[in-house]
Amino acid sequence: MSTAFELQIYQNGQWQFDSYFDDKDTVVSEAERMNASGRYSGVRVLEETYKEGTNACEYHVIFSRLGKDSGASNWRDRYQSAGSTAEPMDDGDVARRLKPKHRPQPRKKSNPIGLIAIASVIVLLGIAAIIGLRSIAGTS
């Protein structure tokens, strides 16, 4: 098993590879320095673990900072994987790990036909009540 670290920056609406390291402390230090510089919209570090036995790579985000001016408005933009890579990338694994626990549920839209039907019933009842009252008044 071997481990490497990819430093990525957020540019033009997507994560782009910036540099590669084999030392976690070094890459996280660099990511923190880049984030503090204010020069980048976003900075993140992916830990890449290659398992010889299964010939598979796993990617985990170990550092991620995204500025408000990044233009990324939702979690998919915030955590989208880089556009191109020289190695196979299990996007599903990253997506699963980054899936928010409380994704906002879409509001239920009101049914206009139901509202019209209810309004019609109220109007009809009102008319019936008026007619009823008039007829009572006429008989008395």
Place this chain on the structure above:
Amino acid sequence: MDSLTDATERQGTGDELPKGMERRLVLRLLSYWRSLSEDGVLPSFAAIDPSAMKDMWESCFVLDIVGHEADPVFRTVGAAFAEHSPIDLVDRRVSEARANTLVYASVSYIHEVICKGVPISRGGEFYKADGVKVLYRSIVLPMSDDGETISGLLCAANCREAIEG
């Protein structure tokens, strides 16, 4: 891999650096390289000013790629490598670097940098001819004359002997 970053820098340059300055050579050089890189455009060798990076230049070497893609040529080799290399490497090819030296370890992944076009930093260990274990950390940075095509590599490395008890 043994962690060597802090100890290596303390031994090599820590005393001369201003307080608060990043000790790690690879990060200082990467920061300098970024300062020369505008909007993701690869910097050129013309932009490098050795006098502005005195604390790093002796630990750097430059590889020329144009016309030597398969086997780049050393154009400049910092004084710090002299004690780790038995031969003068200037104008020699990468393949001529002696095994089990700091330069040899540092150029082991240059083709990966040429392929990916981004900086790569690696560290590790090797055993000198006398059997002493050496811990090292290195970085290779792509350079370009036109901002896109890689024409050379700026490399740096430092090391320390590991005390095995």
